[in-house]
Amino acid sequence: MQKVPGGILRAEPRERFLSKMAGQPRKVLVVAGGGASRLVECSVAIHALKKKYPAAETTLVASGVPREIAECVPDADKVVCTDGRDGAGTGLWGLLSWVWKSRFDVVLCQERDRRSELVALASGAPLRVGWRKGAGRLAFNEGASGPFPNGRDAPITALLDSIGVDTEGVRPRLKQPEGQGRFVGKFRARHGLGEKDKLVALCLSGSLEAARWPEVYFASLAEMLKERGFVPVLFGAKRDARSALEVGKAAGKPLVSCVGSSLEEMVSILSVCEVAVGGDSHLCHLAGAIGVPVVMIFGPTEPSRYPLGDKTIVMTASNSPCKPCWDLGRKRCPKLHHDCMRLVTPDEVLEKLRGVISLKTPVPQSKRPSRDKLPVTY
Template identity: 25%
Template sequence: MNRKIKKAVIIHQGALGDLINTAPAIQALKDNCELLIGIGSERLKLLEYCGIIDKALVSDAIGFHSLFNENFAPSQNFREIFSNADLAISWLGRGSEIYRKNLKSLAKNIFIFQEQFPPTPGSEHITKILAKPVIDAGIEIKNFLPRLNHPTKIEELGPGYQTLVHPGSGSLKKALPLAKLFELLDLLSEIFPSEKISIITGEVEKKMVFEIVKTCPEKLKPRVQLIQDLPLIKLAEMIAQAKIYIGMDSGPTHLASALGIPTIAIFGPTDPGVWAPPQKWVKVIATKYPCAPCTDNKRRECEDAKCMELINGMEIIKAIQSFKLEPGTEKPA
């Protein structure tokens, strides 16, 4: 693009992992834009916090749903948000002509994400798929690696949590079975004998937390600590201090890798070629179950869900040991 865009608006309601995988495209837009406003969930405030967008607005607070109304009459609030906007890019509303028409009434140029989502196994990497509407807008994306620059110096955040494990995911079928989790915690306590292992969980892992507390082996209880339901910015601050992060195909795993933390990403039914964080400081452990990876529909219908049971704990430990875990090493400049 030859000229600087004065003002652009992005609309993104996706999950945390999807948002982070869209970050390279949003960053490229920001580099070509004087003012970039985001509309979406509370998660967008993470991009504002990290300086990728100038202002994050929560969609419910501004009555965003009215864009899907046939008799759309933009409020004064809407008119101010989109005032003099050269461009609007949306990862929402691809199937609604009403939404397209109403969005077109607010911005000079609009681009709406049109790709199949979620993509099938064997597709190109998700960062390139999610970048399509930004590319269609004429923005060149030179770097497809998700990167979040934490605005606070790590030493200012206080003492951190050295080893973080996030055993859950938005889908239970992508989560680590409890037996495998306890096996992993046992192995981690052997290689990090002087540290506590921190298990992080969110709202979707409430049932898993109950089972962890109920069935955790006695010998592991002094070695582990549960950290639950942190707000997203606090979660990012905690992850930014970690020495090593171990997680499934989930939003926090993409967050850790984007923050530059040495990351072990564990994959079962989903395709790591599409979904795995692409940074060099990420080691991927993928199941060897015969039918993995599978499509989203097959995963939802699967009654066996055995693929995560084949994850090998020693393979994870070897991946951890392949990192040079001295301060500052294996992290990007």
């Protein structure tokens, strides 16, 4: 650290710091944003940083996800959750105190928020990487400043590029949860499923309300899959219970579901699915990170903002020119037609699935919602 006029401490320039450390910092901290999708993005940062600085101890601070999921990031030497079990306290002040005492050399914060800025300042790290806009100019001495349309968070690759960390070919990846076999065994026994039953995950959640695929489409796709010998399984958070009921009602009978189960259990079951289908959601991002093929439907959100798995197939409505628009309508479509999601039909998704799983039985026309009967609201 060095003093500037006024007695304020300022971090040394990155080049001088890295030359002192012979290019190898001792301790690196990555602060993930809240939620599972942010954790998946941070797995890219941790893997890239580990390749750049193999001798450094890399620590991940995770929030908004269970510890069992945070520990699935394979390249993190240490995982810290703000639940009081790691000496980091249970709140913001406990976290700031722990960061200050830990003396990290490099701190990378994913989110653009006050919490990240305070963590960076409290760390006193010579190299602090984050969103350098507004108060972030004081908190971070390296990072991205934009412009990044349709969002408040810098893409994780832009932050890494700002400090010369190569992200070429680096994909999100997670390990299987430790209790994977136990969860899968109980799930199969509960629903009378055998080892040879082929599961297909239908992920009802959406990063935004406007990013959900219509329930009637999920029901139609589920019927098509069942006719081909697959077992469609509904996935979602507790708040998706109503959507699961609507899908079952549209399908004519209840479907196999793990909606409302713990995130650890759902990730375990996702890992044995043949493929996952859904909108831009944390479940689809998690499925892609653990190596499951995913057909992900993007509407109001922008796929280029996310690091996606090698087996992820992106679908968008080509005849919906108003997308992306998530900065305008988080809960409802600003134009009230939801074309970006409803114009991607079950037939088109099924066609994409042909490249992933073997589909032989022809689709009965009666099960297909035609384009002149597309749902208006959902």
